[in-house]
Amino acid sequence: MSKVGIFDSGLGGLTVARAIARRFPASNLIYLGDTARLPYGAKSEEAVTRYAVRCVRYLVELGAETIVVACNTASACALPTLQATYGKTRVLGVIEPGARAAVAATTSGAIGVIGTERTVSSRGYHNAIAALAPDARVTALATPVLVPLVETGWIDHPVTRLTIETYLQELHSAAPGIDTLVLGCTHYPVLRTLLTELTTAIFGRTVHLVDSAEAIAEALAPALMGLRSGDRQGGLGERHFAVTDLPASFAKVAATFWPETLPPVEAVDLTMD
Amino acid sequence: MSKVGIFDSGLGGLTVARAIARRFPASNLIYLGDTARLPYGAKSEEAVTRYAVRCVRYLVELGAETIVVACNTASACALPTLQATYGKTRVLGVIEPGARAAVAATTSGAIGVIGTERTVSSRGYHNAIAALAPDARVTALATPVLVPLVETGWIDHPVTRLTIETYLQELHSAAPGIDTLVLGCTHYPVLRTLLTELTTAIFGRTVHLVDSAEAIAEALAPALMGLRSGDRQGGLGERHFAVTDLPASFAKVAATFWPETLPPVEAVDLTMD
Numbered sequence: 001m002s003k004v005g006i007f008d009s010g011l012g013g014l015t016v017a018r019a020i021a022r023r024f025p026a027s028n029l030i031y032l033g034d035t036a037r038l039p040y041g042a043k044s045e046e047a048v049t050r051y052a053v054r055c056v057r058y059l060v061e062l063g064a065e066t067i068v069v070a071c072n073t074a075s076a077c078a079l080p081t082l083q084a085t086y087g088k089t090r091v092l093g094v095i096e097p098g099a100r101a102a103v104a105a106t107t108s109g110a111i112g113v114i115g116t117e118r119t120v121s122s123r124g125y126h127n128a129i130a131a132l133a134p135d136a137r138v139t140a141l142a143t144p145v146l147v148p149l150v151e152t153g154w155i156d157h158p159v160t161r162l163t164i165e166t167y168l169q170e171l172h173s174a175a176p177g178i179d180t181l182v183l184g185c186t187h188y189p190v191l192r193t194l195l196t197e198l199t200t201a202i203f204g205r206t207v208h209l210v211d212s213a214e215a216i217a218e219a220l221a222p223a224l225m226g227l228r229s230g231d232r233q234g235g236l237g238e239r240h241f242a243v244t245d246l247p248a249s250f251a252k253v254a255a256t257f258w259p260e261t262l263p264p265v266e267a268v269d270l271t272m273d
Numbered sequence: 274m275s276k277v278g279i280f281d282s283g284l285g286g287l288t289v290a291r292a293i294a295r296r297f298p299a300s301n302l303i304y305l306g307d308t309a310r311l312p313y314g315a316k317s318e319e320a321v322t323r324y325a326v327r328c329v330r331y332l333v334e335l336g337a338e339t340i341v342v343a344c345n346t347a348s349a350c351a352l353p354t355l356q357a358t359y360g361k362t363r364v365l366g367v368i369e370p371g372a373r374a375a376v377a378a379t380t381s382g383a384i385g386v387i388g389t390e391r392t393v394s395s396r397g398y399h400n401a402i403a404a405l406a407p408d409a410r411v412t413a414l415a416t417p418v419l420v421p422l423v424e425t426g427w428i429d430h431p432v433t434r435l436t437i438e439t440y441l442q443e444l445h446s447a448a449p450g451i452d453t454l455v456l457g458c459t460h461y462p463v464l465r466t467l468l469t470e471l472t473t474a475i476f477g478r479t480v481h482l483v484d485s486a487e488a489i490a491e492a493l494a495p496a497l498m499g500l501r502s503g504d505r506q507g508g509l510g511e512r513h514f515a516v517t518d519l520p521a522s523f524a525k526v527a528a529t530f531w532p533e534t535l536p537p538v539e540a541v542d543l544t545m546d
Binding site: 035036037042043044046047050144145147148149151152154157158159162163166245246271 | 320
């Protein structure tokens with residue numbers, strides 16, 4: 001039975017796990033959130049790579065045959081190292097599928113990307129989009145305040161609205177022709193309602209929002225073929241959730257993301273050894 | 274020559290280091306910022322204690338005779354463990370000095386505390402203030418969005434103003450009689466101008482703001498007696514700065530905090546061993 005390991009710095013990757021579970025209900029999923037070391041977004045490439053390598057080793061030890069790096073920052077920094085160890089087909093990041101979806105969606109060829117400082121400075125989306133569509137113009141903006149706003153639960157809040165306005169106005173000044181915006185961090189889809197309203201207001205047109213969760217589920221189709229409608233009676237594969245710190249907080253917030261009853265969240269110690 | 278080790282999760286403790294350097298110029302200071310694992314504020318007590326123990330061991334190995342835990346979260350979580358290992362007089366936290374300054378400043382007996390989630394949930398300020406003034410009424414509020422706003426450099430920014438207004442209105446609803454507010458996180462003194470303006474507007478009186486940096490420098494007087502005006506020609510002790518990630522970013526921001534030229538910032542690997 002195919003086992004998929006999904007790794008994120010914290011909670012955000014649950015949107016990815018949910019998209020996979022919805023599309024391939026019979027797949028067995030192991031989710032790992034590195035909550036002891038989050039957030040990754042403002043740390044160095046070396047530190048993020050070190051953490052990602054440790055986390056992926058844990059998933060492999062538990063039997064994951066396919067690994068999804070659901071964190072954009074970790075995808076941007078650590079994917080080459082991880083793929084060198086485990087093979088290119090076995091470890092998937094979120095950036096390439098997101099870039100593919102953006103290229104498919106844009107008409108103007110002007111694509112915006114918002115993400116953490118490290119994701120933006122890595123130029124991961126620039127490179128992935130350029131490989132698919134050399135003529136596309138990519139404008140990326142680091143929006144580091146959004147993750148703490150989501151984590152504090154200020155989803156539909158005046159502070160979050162003003163923060164998004166500030167960032168989108170900066171993006172609009174740099175590239176007014178954007179018709180597609182990549183949500184380059186797994187936390188951002190939670191802000192979709194505000195982002196839809198404010199991109200329309202500030203860019204004066206409907207801006208297509210790209211959420212990599214759906215894109216990565218699509219990219220898994222070759223590996224998970226046949227698990228679409230369930231291999232077994234009942235149809236649902238196993239679900240296993242683990243975090244490196246604060247399992248109770250994780251379980252509480254995860255319950256709002258996850259439609260079925262969440263199994264107990266395990267606390268694992270992945271301090272470097 | 275007395276050597277003081279100052280430890281914080283990141284940059285914030287530089288306000289403490291600077292207060293010590295100003296008061297005792299001839300003291301030798303070693304500063305360690307655990308930037309690989311920051312922020313501490315939303316992590317578990319166990320994780321924060323584990324990190325603090327590792328960081329303090331590093332400072333002791335470098336010869337620090339007195340240790341200042343400049344991080345409020347680490348002071349709230351890890352001080353008993355650290356003092357059990359190194360002795361009560363050798364390891365000082367920021368909470369007790371801050372509580373002492375708040376009790377000295379209040380007239381109404383109503384004291385507010387703002388800090389990270391972990392600092393507030395630990396009830397460290399409640400306990401420290403109760404030990405000094407059993408009749409004082411303490412109201413503490415977690416204000417987790419402020420640290421990322423400071424770190425992103427939005428010091429005098431509409432988003433920061435609206436965030437502080439939101440938090441202070443919540444604090445005012447809970448305890449309108451507050452006349453003293455403890456800035457229970459080393460990042461907050463950077464927001465002093467906005468905090469002064471908005472506490473006055475919302476509470477309708479001058480609210481005394483307690484910054485633990487000055488309080489901790491005062492608490493060090495017995496250990497650093499004689500270093501006030503300089504023991505040696507020239508008068509300045511040694512300064513040593515180290516971080517666990519991103520030394521270049523640290524040096525850049527630290528330069529705005531530190532009046533003299535900063536010596537090179539060392540990167541140290543304190544992964545758990």
